[in-house]
Amino acid sequence: MFFRVAWLVMRKDLTVEVRSREILYTTAFFAVACVLVFSFALVKEGRPLEDAAAGILWIAVAFAGTLALGRTFERERHSETLRALMLAPSPRAAVYVGKLLGIVLLLLVVEAALVPLIGLLFNVPILARPLLLAGLLAAGTVGFAAVGTLFAAMLVRARSRDVLLPVLLYPITIPVVIGGVRGTAALFELPPSSEMAGMWMALLLFFDVVFVTLSLWTFEPLMTE
Amino acid sequence: MNRSYPFLVLAAVGLFATAPVLIDLAPYESTMGLVQKIFYYHVPSAMVMFLSALVCGVASALYLFRKNTAADRWASSAAELTVVFGLIVLVTGPLWARKAWGVWWQWDARLTSTLLMWMIFAAYLLVRRFGGPGAEKLAAAMAVFGMANVPFVYVSVNIWRTIHPTTRVVPTLAPGMRGVFWFAVLAFMVLLALLLPLRARLGARREELEELYLMGDEGE
Numbered sequence: 001m002f003f004r005v006a007w008l009v010m011r012k013d014l015t016v017e018v019r020s021r022e023i024l025y026t027t028a029f030f031a032v033a034c035v036l037v038f039s040f041a042l043v044k045e046g047r048p049l050e051d052a053a054a055g056i057l058w059i060a061v062a063f064a065g066t067l068a069l070g071r072t073f074e075r076e077r078h079s080e081t082l083r084a085l086m087l088a089p090s091p092r093a094a095v096y097v098g099k100l101l102g103i104v105l106l107l108l109v110v111e112a113a114l115v116p117l118i119g120l121l122f123n124v125p126i127l128a129r130p131l132l133l134a135g136l137l138a139a140g141t142v143g144f145a146a147v148g149t150l151f152a153a154m155l156v157r158a159r160s161r162d163v164l165l166p167v168l169l170y171p172i173t174i175p176v177v178i179g180g181v182r183g184t185a186a187l188f189e190l191p192p193s194s195e196m197a198g199m200w201m202a203l204l205l206f207f208d209v210v211f212v213t214l215s216l217w218t219f220e221p222l223m224t225e
Numbered sequence: 226m227n228r229s230y231p232f233l234v235l236a237a238v239g240l241f242a243t244a245p246v247l248i249d250l251a252p253y254e255s256t257m258g259l260v261q262k263i264f265y266y267h268v269p270s271a272m273v274m275f276l277s278a279l280v281c282g283v284a285s286a287l288y289l290f291r292k293n294t295a296a297d298r299w300a301s302s303a304a305e306l307t308v309v310f311g312l313i314v315l316v317t318g319p320l321w322a323r324k325a326w327g328v329w330w331q332w333d334a335r336l337t338s339t340l341l342m343w344m345i346f347a348a349y350l351l352v353r354r355f356g357g358p359g360a361e362k363l364a365a366a367m368a369v370f371g372m373a374n375v376p377f378v379y380v381s382v383n384i385w386r387t388i389h390p391t392t393r394v395v396p397t398l399a400p401g402m403r404g405v406f407w408f409a410v411l412a413f414m415v416l417l418a419l420l421l422p423l424r425a426r427l428g429a430r431r432e433e434l435e436e437l438y439l440m441g442d443e444g445e
Contacts, residue, residue: 147370154366159357167351168363171344172370210373218369221289222362 002097005090009098010105013072017106023071028110031064035117053122054184058140058177060114065107065144066166069152072103077156086223096219100142100149100212107141124188132197133187139204140180143211144173150215154222179204233419240412247408252401260324265406267317269413271339274310277303277417278342281349282372285365295429297361300368302424304349306417311343338375345371 017023035056042052076082085095115133119126126133151168155161183200186193244265254261281303287296318336319329330336345367352364398406 150366151363154359154363155356157357157359158363160355164352164356164363167348168367171341171348172367172374174341175374211370214370214373218289218366222366 002091002094005094006097006101009085009095010101013099013102014105016075017102023068024106024109026071027064027068027106028113030067031060031110031114032117034060034063035114035121039121048122051181051185051188053118053124054181054188056122057114057118057184058180061107061111061137061141061180062144062170062173062177064110065103065141065148066169068103068106068110069145069148069169070162070165072099072106073152073156082153082156092220092223093216096149096153096215099153100145100215103145103149104138104141107145108138111137111141125190125192126188128192129187129194129197132194132201133184136180136183136187136197136201136204139201139208140176143176143204143208144169146208146211146215147172150219150222153219175207176204179207230419233415237412237415237419240408240415244405244409244412247405251405252399254402257325260321263317263321265409267314267321268406269410270310270313270317272410273413273417274307274314274342276414277307277310277421278346278372278375280421281307281346281368285368285372289362289365289369294432295425297365298425298428298432299421300365301350301353301361301428302421304346304353304364304368305424306420307346308343308350310413310417311339311346314339315343342371342375345374 038056038059039048039052042049042056073082076085086092088095115126115137118124148165148169151172152161152165155165155168158164179200183197183204186196186200248262248265251262251265253259281300284296284300284303287293288300318339322331323329349364349367349371352360352367354360356363
């Protein structure tokens with residue numbers, strides 16, 4: 001029952017997205033625009049500053065993620081479909097898991113386009129440890145989206161939700177940014193340091209476990225009016 | 226609480242009036258000299274800030290899971306006090322750092338985690354103020370997540386090299402400084418014990434007033 005509901009919610013979100021591709025296109029474009037803006041700040045005389053590539057990658061992920069979260073729940077708010085989901089006789093935590101999976105998949109697609117671009121523009125070895133890099137991105141995205149989905153769902157009813165989402169989300173998800181940037185920077189070094197990246201990866205996984213647990217635990221009381 | 230209140234006020238005033246004298250009499254630290262005396266404000270307010278954050282997190286969890294509205298009032302008072310005492314920490318810290326380390330700010334473990342914690346509770350207040358109806362729950366979730374976050378950030382940034390002294394410094398204080406330090410801690414603790422219930426009571430009064438207004442409107 002639980003996983004079936006989660007699966008159906010995710011499939012619903014992805015079907016809507018595949019038909020319109022609105023969030024995917026706008027978010028991906030926004031992420032690329034972020035890379036461009038930050039490259040002006042962090043490239044000096046044609047050479048990027050130390051660890052700039054890793055920093056820019058995660059800034060783009062965080063900013064684009066916020067945008068995607070806002071848009072996804074704006075869609076649910078429009079015709080009060082979130083209320084309908086909450087009224088359905090199914091575990092609420094399953095609805096949360098479904099929304100979370102949908103957003104994580106969307107962001108992973110955006111990242112799949114973003115990483116080669118960063119590798120190209122900043123001349124960093126993205127293929128040196130591909131699995132570890134993919135793991136860091138996946139773990140970081142899950143952590144970021146876990147908190148983000150919870151807060152975005154709660155903010156659906158709030159007045160100034162567009163401003164409040166980043167205000168709440170960024171301080172809480174700083175550990176993801178720290179872990180992601182430090183881990184990725186270790187991989188982008190020459191030669192790449194798998195040991196350091198592995199340590200940050202473990203920290204990110206720990207963060208994921210804590211925050212997914214907390215979200216599942218608090219989603220029910222938070223969404224009850 | 227009502228009866229102990231005048232006593233607490235007297236105690237806080239007495240403690241804060243005597244503290245500067247004691248701090249003045251405390252011995253000078255050999256390398257930093259006069260600047261080190263800011264320590265008697267910096268560390269106690271940091272301790273009170275962490276205590277107040279703890280109160281906020283626990284009270285928020287109580288509100289979220291038990292629907293206890295009194296707990297919500299305590300949580301919001303504690304969040305305000307966390308921000309106020311955090312501000313004292315974040316102002317006295319750089320003042321001291323400028324003299325001791327030569328820079329106002331250093332991106333190290335303690336400083337970053339303190340700033341982050343302060344931001345989490347400032348965000349809590351922002352949500353409560355601008356979130357509209359239902360913002361109390363949102364803020365409570367923020368406090369619960371913030372509580373879980375603080376030790377984690379502390380660990381993750383601890384991997385960086387830190388120049389801030391650790392808590393192990395306190396037991397090694399010179400005898401002349403130790404007494405004064407704990408006196409200052411006591412003063413700040415009493416201040417917290419004074420302000421926290423006072424602010425929670427103010428919140429309760431406001432809610433009562435709000436209800437009376439609503440009743441008045443209905444009666445017309």
